Structures are given as structure tokens and as C-alpha cells.
Amino acid sequence: MELPIRLSQDSREPIYHQIEHQLKALIAGGHLPAGTSLPSIRALSKDLEISVITIRRAYQNLEIQGFIKTIQGKGTFVAEVNESLKQEVKVSSVKKTIENAVQTALNYHYSIEQIKDIFDQVLDTYRDQEKED
Numbered sequence: 619m620e621l622p623i624r625l626s627q628d629s630r631e632p633i634y635h636q637i638e639h640q641l642k643a644l645i646a647g648g649h650l651p652a653g654t655s656l657p658s659i660r661a662l663s664k665d666l667e668i669s670v671i672t673i674r675r676a677y678q679n680l681e682i683q684g685f686i687k688t689i690q691g692k693g694t695f696v697a698e699v700n701e702s703l704k705q706e707v708k709v710s711s712v713k714k715t716i717e718n719a720v721q722t723a724l725n726y727h728y729s730i731e732q733i734k735d736i737f738d739q740v741l742d743t744y745r746d747q748e749k750e751d
Contacts, residue, residue, distance in 0.1 A: 619657055620665060633668055637676040639711065645685050645696055646707035654696040656686060 623640045625633055644650045656662075659677060663670045677694060680686045687697045723733045 619655065621657065621662070623666060625666060625668070634672050634676040634679070637666075637673065638679055639714075641676070641680060642683075642685055642707045643711045645699055646704040646711070650696045652696050652698045656694040656696065658693065 621641070621644070623637060625636050629636065631639075641650070641656075650656075656677075657665065659670055659673045663673045666673070677686065677688070681688060684697055684703070685699055686694055688694045720733055723736065728736070
């Protein structure tokens, strides 16, 4: 199974955090339901072209947080995650994405008002799409 994980070497966020956050989002969003078999540490390391140690660290952290479970001799699987934790991950993920967008705009020297205007334009586009559906 190939996971849709995209890593950014330019990000200040460590690679293992990027993997953790993306796997959490896939689990919380229902893209990886409970019981889904995950790639082995070695296989994912090869797919993403990063160190086995980095994948191991991400998997260990996810296991400690209750998102995945490892069964000796069988593999690593998505754990049963309660809805409140899934909701917490969703909110955190969306908030982080918006924070990154705001930081990008600030780096381009946009004012808060200009950023609000851009955000409203984007929301209006999605509102229009909802009306059409």
C-alpha cells in the first residue's frame, strides 16, 4: 500500500512530524479506517526515500498516541480511534494549514485586512460551489 504522504525538505518541521501529522489526518479523515494494514517501517522508508530511524520514530509516536498498533509478527495497523480524538486532529490540521497560509501572506507583506479579504474571496468561491451542488 502506498500512502499519499508528501514531505517538504524546506519545512522547518522535522520529517518525522510531517509523517505523523499526515498519517493522523488520513486516519482522522477516514481515509485509513481502523484495521488497515500500514507499510512496514522498511517499506515506507524506501517509498519516501528517508531513514528507517525517521519512520520508526514517527510510528512509535503514533503508537504511543493511540493511532496505530503493532502486532508482533503481523505488522502495523490503524488503531480504533475515538471520535473526539479524530475531531481534535481535524481541527488542529485545518488550523495549522490556515496558520501556514497566513504566515505566507505575512511574508509577502500583506496586512491582516488584506489577508481577511483574500480568505473571504476563497470562502465565497466555495459558497458558490455549495449553492450549485
